[in-house]
Amino acid sequence: MATAASRPTPAHELSGTAPAISAPRNDDVNFQGLPIPRGPVTAHLSFYKAPEDGSKPHNWVEPQQGRPQRNFGESWHDVVLDDLRGQEHKFSLDNNAFETIQNVPSEEYEFKDDEQIKRVYYPEVEKLLLETVPGANRVLLFDHTIRRSHPGAAREPVVRVHIDQTPSSAAQRVRFHLPEEADQLLQGRYRIINVWRPLNGPVMAHPLAVADSATVQDEDLIPVEHRYPDRTGETAGVRYNPSQKWYYFSGMKNEDRLLLKCFDSDETVGQWGRVPHSAFVHPRTPEGAIGRESIEVRALVFG
Incomplete structure (x- = not known):
């Protein structure tokens, strides 16, 4: 785990540039x-169609036979x-x-046991967010998803452009996880940030694409009911717009982190408070490359 003395440096704070791609x-x-x-x-991305x-x-979060x-x-x-x-x-x-952070160590290597992930990896993610997200003073990690791109995997990469939260579902998350404090917390700044990293990097198959939120129009974001067995949340589908600017972080290693902000209550940056993203098939993925494995941890960040 990184210590205070070895604070990971967000990429936007670095000066200069890395060597040229070529x-x-x-x-x-x-x-x-x-x-x-x-x-x-140039890659093929799947956008929302009404x-x-x-x-x-x-x-539906849990698909059932006979029901789309x-x-x-x-x-x-x-x-x-x-x-x-x-x-x-x-x-x-x-x-x-979105933001990239590099050279982040971890004491969790297997990512096979949920309780061990929560015991070892969650504190690392919480510390990373508190150290690198401006203004953050409290973090609540509320879930994680492991994805593996091989047949039979419980969760595969999502090849569809989406945003994990909408303003209404972000507030719902606060009330769901911190009901006694929700009224007070909702009066201050709160964000939902996903911390994404590979487990078997460098990533070659199914890397993650992200859109610069400043180039995404509000009218292209469509609320979608996210139906659980016991409740209904909300995600956002994304319509294609040629003005959107898209990126990916090539060859992500296990020590790399990609922070994805799904919501921000601060209206001064509200236009940039959500990042569309999707896995995609890289047309230059070499034959025989291993399938991507990754974990995303979702966090409520206050302050």
Whole structure:
């Protein structure tokens, strides 16, 4: 775990740039000896398409046989994704709703036991957020998801552009997890931030694409009911708009972190308070590359 003396430095606080994408480097191949796809790429992304019957869009968290998981469709578009490598310092949570952090150590290696993840990895994530998110003074980690891109995996990468929370579901999260303090906490600044990292990096198959939130229009975000067995939350579908600017962080390693801000109650940065994201198929993924494994931890960040 990082100590206060070895505070991880968010990329936007760094000066200068990394070597050019085309420059030779030792990490341009993975442990299999396969070339890691880097640089700008045009990829096929799945955007929101409204239900044909005009009904309210919804998605079931636990699909059942004979019932479609969702009632809305997909609209596929070719999108240019720029590579964040070499320009990480240009982006921050407040300005773009995503941020990269590198060289973050961890004492958790297996990621097979949920209780061990909560005992070992959760405190590391909480510390990282308190150290690197401006103004943060309290963090509540409320869940995590492990995704593995191989047949039979419990959760696979989501190949659909979306945002995990909407303003109403973010407030609902505060009330759900901290009911006795909710009225007071909702009067101050609160954010929902996902901390995303690979488990078997460098990532070659199904990397994560993110949109610069400052280029995303509110009218292109569609609330979608997220139906659990015992309650209903809300996520956002995202309509395609050519004005959106998209990126990915090539060859993410286990020591890399990608912070994704799904909501921010601060109206001065409200326009940039949500980041559309999606896994995607990189057309230059070499044959034989191992499937991506990753974990995302979701946090309520106060202050």
